[in-house]
Amino acid sequence: MKKLVLLFTLLLSVAASAQQEGIVHYTRTTYWTKMINQLTFLSKQEKERNAYMWGGRDDWKEYMVLYFNDKSSKYTYSDEKPAESSGYDWRKEQYVVKRDFEKNTMVDIIEMVGKTYIIEDSLGTQNWKIMNDLKDVAGHICMKAMKEDTVKKQKIVAWFAQDIPSNIGPERSYGLPGMILALDINDGTVTIEASRIENKKLTQELDLPKKMKGTKLTETAYEKMLDKFIKEKIKEERNPYWMIRY
Template identity: 30%
Template sequence: MLRSILFLLLMCSSVMLFAQKEGTIQYTIVNQLNFEAPEGMEEMFKNMPKERSSKRELLFTSEEGLFRNVEDKIGNESDEVSLEDEGIHIKMNFNEPEETLYTNLAEGKTIHQRDLFGKTFLVTGTPEKMNWKVGKGKKKIADYICMEATTMQDDTVQVVAWFTPQIPISMGPEGFGGLPGMILQVDIDGGNTKITASEVSLESPDAEGMVAPSKGKKVDHETFIKIREEKLKEMNAQGGGRGIRIIEHRG
């Protein structure tokens, strides 16, 4: 453990003098689809895809970050899945909601434009403080040397992050941060969700694109969670929320 800490300190000190502190990172998000087939429909659900992937990008400077959808992915027709067996037809839509997360490290604030069952909210808050433990693991992601760190969400969900001191900005995808370097990969809940950087550009991001979202009903994080819980209770009561599991990260 001591060797890992010394390696981290030496690496940070050697790269921070020359490292670029702005750019754009392309991420691929892969979600495992752990659907439970209703009784009697097991054969039909064998054709259900096992995972879905999407693209997002992080624009960043030394003080600001904007994590957003890649425009050409939203509304893609390939995100629709149809299942049919013995006269029963089920259609599922996996379109990515239009969400944008703005982080301002200098001011200690976040603004998250989120979609909730067809309604748009503007969720205000602060960057989440996470109790990271830096491990011994090291690997390369998108040509950057990364170090391993782990934490827990809600005391039950393990999060494994891989960050690089070569980009000395305490940010990452989906609001993850708090490490001495950019997070290039996040593994949530044993691989149920994995976010991985596929391309890193250290050219200055478009200044016009680095704008905090302003569309939606403005609420704080606690209010948003309360609204969502009430909506899920309504769906469960109507039989439409069965099997829905949401792992909340406060971005």
């Protein structure tokens, strides 16, 4: 029995060491009808506008990638085109999320409301509550964790794999004892789920652009700006998530 336990421990150790560098491929799905139904402050005109835009197609898929090694990560858009594009290439807004866990720093390049912002700060603590639920994501048994986005008033559920000993994740989420392979925002309004993990040597994939143009903000200033924008749109009875990421 002791030999079996030792063998299992060794296998986990080998699997973990083999997954210290590579690429995670995610599918990000936005369910617009569900989002619109949750935004009770929208005017009748705004609801009709949203219904016209999305019609019977409830979901919108985007493909994201997370480059990682044992020291840092970078999350951004994949070059893969959504099936919904039908040959038309929608312009993607800048969205780059960089984490350096060795230096305990973050640099995010986010385009929204017609401008590009560079959020530079130290890494704060995200207040996760780890639950007992389990599920399989991309072939990994994952544990459930929950937190709240107090600015956007969103409930976020994460599924993290303890057999991949890295505290990184998609979007702006991190800080769990295992890689985050799936996120659920507001009961499935937006889902982000890993489809596959490539173990490969990275070269320049983790690098940021040498010249970054945009307005520099701290995390606190960024959150204040978001809060102000959302409150303005609520007052106008319009959907703020046309112009900012949900």
